Amino acid sequence: MEAMLTNPLAVLILAHADDKLLLGHVQSDWTGLGPLLEEDIAASAMAQDDLSHALILYQFLGERYELDSDVIAFEREPVDYMCCDLVTKPDEFDWAEAVVKRWLIAEFTGMGIDRLSAIEDKELAARCNRIKPEQALQIKHLQAWIKRLGTAGPESQERIQAALDRLSGLAGMLFEVPGQRLPVNDDFCCGRDEMFKAWDASIQETLSQSNLKASFALPERSLIGGRRGTHASHFHDQFDELTEVRRVSPGASW
Amino acid sequence: MSKIRERQFDHESELTAPTPDTEHWIIYTQKKPEAPFKWAGSLNAPDLELAMQFAGEHYGLDEACVAFVVHHADQATDGPCGIEPLEPGNANGTDGPSWSVFTLPRRGGNLQQAGTINAADAETALARATTTFADGKFHQVRVVPSDQLFLCTGESTLIWRLHDMDYKFAKGYSKGVRAKWTRIRDKQSYEEYRKEDIHKHF
Structure with a gap:
């Protein structure tokens, strides 16, 4: 475990995998509560996809570091989870906030997986290439929602803009340098500054088609947040819930 | 129960009310290349783009399929569903735009794609479809204007997921x-x- 947690590439993969694991867990709370039946089904399918993507990445790390993927997923200390705290921020079952949050994260993940697949590692690329088309579907679906909610009418526009206003200041968390055991000056983030510019450009393009506005800032490299193990209380709430069954009987075979 | 789910909801004030702004769409899936499209079900969506996305998320994940087509429910014209299989009629002709024909092999079964015919209107299309396709083996005909059928292939957009979907099989x-x-x-x-x-x- 130690070797994995101190390897820069493994840490970068873990950051994406942990985002996916926690996002899938949090988003599955919308099952049965979607604003219309079909979206209920679609959102649940996407939450399943998120968990599957996390598994694909955990399995890759498990093979590299001779660890069980379930152990990686459920048996680390909270400080070693490298997800961004935007992922676990409660949306209070506000659909506008849920969609905006998912969309900002999905665009980030799409770019991150693209970059991971470009690293010279055939096995990693093969795994990322399984995730990429599914991630593209999620982005397309969420963009469709942003555009509709932004242009459907005054109330809808007001609510989605309000959600954007609440989340735009937190979105920079996505770009925190991950890994509390690694120095912050390690330049292993697949071009963090350039990726932020590309992410911002993609977000702004959709916003411009949706009658919405938001601005985003890239945080300093020295920022210490969820990705470096200093998690908000809502992460710990989700973590306790996520690992509850595992803690009852560690290592049990289901 | 999860702490989150213990939360008390006042659904009427917290969640968007069921919207009346959705329309009814019909989905047919194709299980293998060259196989006929078969009726899979229907869904509600506000517009075609979301209907296509929902169709992929819903029916595309029920069973492995390589493609699906979607049409607005109002675009379908159904002939009567007979107790006995339909016999060929005598309506012929090739004028008019293209209509896609779906036939029902057995009562209570699923419509499946049979081919296309040309006709100026739905009534003529039904008559010509019956003449062309009825062979004493199916019970009903549906016609849909071909330009109102929207195709999604697994090549253009991912339908069946690439990750391990074994859990969906029996x-x-x-x-x-x-x-x-x-x-x-x-x-x-x-x-x-x-x-x-x-x-x-x-």
Whole structure:
């Protein structure tokens, strides 16, 4: 475990995998509560996809570091989870906030997986290439929602803009340098500054088609947040819930 | 129960009310290349783009398929569903735009794609479809303007997921699982349960 947690590439993969694991867990709370039946089904399918993507990445790390993927997923200390705290921020079952949050994260993940697949590692690329088309579907679906909610009418526009206003200041968390055991000056983030510019450009393009506005800032490299193990209380709430069954009987075979 | 789910909801004030702004769409899936599209179900969506996305998320993930087509429910014109199979009529002609024809092999079954005909209107299309396709083996005809059928192929947009989807297949009755069950249930009750479960769900 130690070797994995101190390897820069493994840490970068873990950051994406942990985002996916926690996002899938949090988003599955919308099952049965979607604003219309079909979206209920679609959102649940996407939450399943998120968990599957996390598994694909955990399995890759498990093979590299001779660890069980379930152990990686459920048996680390909270400080070693490298997800961004935007992922676990409660949306209070506000659909506008849920969609905006998912969309900002999905665009980030799409770019991150693209970059991971470009690293010279055939096995990693093969795994990322399984995730990429599914991630593209999620982005397309969420963009469709942003555009509709932004242009459907005054109330809808007001609510989605309000959600954007609440989340735009937190979105920079996505770009925190991950890994509390690694120095912050390690330049292993697949071009963090350039990726932020590309992410911002993609977000702004959709916003411009949706009658919405938001601005985003890239945080300093020295920022210490969820990705470096200093998690908000809502992460710990989700973590306790996520690992509850595992803690009852560690290592049990289901 | 999860702490989150313990939260008390006042659904009427917290969640968006069911919207009346959706429309009804019909979906047909194609299980293998060259196989006919078969009726899969319907869904509600506000517009075609979301209908296509929902169709992929819903019907595209029920069973492995390589493509699906979607049309607005209002675009379908159905002929009567007879107790006896339909016999060919005598309406001929090739004028007019293209209509896609779906036929019902048995009452209570699913419509499946049969081909296309040309006709100036839906009524003529139904008559010509019956003449062209009725062979004493199906009970009903549906026609849909071909330009109102919207196709999604797995090549243009991902439908069936690329990650391990084994959990969606009925593999719960493998030898290994059966052996575990029969250790705790007698064989006969297990067989009855299995039979009923498969009948209900698959």
